[in-house]
Amino acid sequence: MSQYQISQSVWRDFLARFGDGGTITATVTRVVPFGALVELPPGVPGLLPRPEPTTAAESGSPIEVRIASVDVEHRRVSVVPA
Secondary structure, X not given: OOHHHHHHHHHHXXXXXXXXXXXXXXXXXXXXXXXXXXXXXXXXXXXXXXOOOOOOOOOOOEEEEEEEEEEOOOOEEEEEEO
């Protein structure tokens, strides 16, 4: 099985488990000018765009988020505060 197939499987599993609108605890990996990059289990990255981060998000801190949208094809997840 190729790395691409494994990655696609992880993304499809994530979508099946959480889907649009699901709530999850994410870990802030980096704060950037356009928002905060977060890691969603199992290693799926997400974006909490500005002005969404209403609390002072710090790298390494947990944050409760709601899945706003998932784009499996482009491997993108957008989240908002839960």
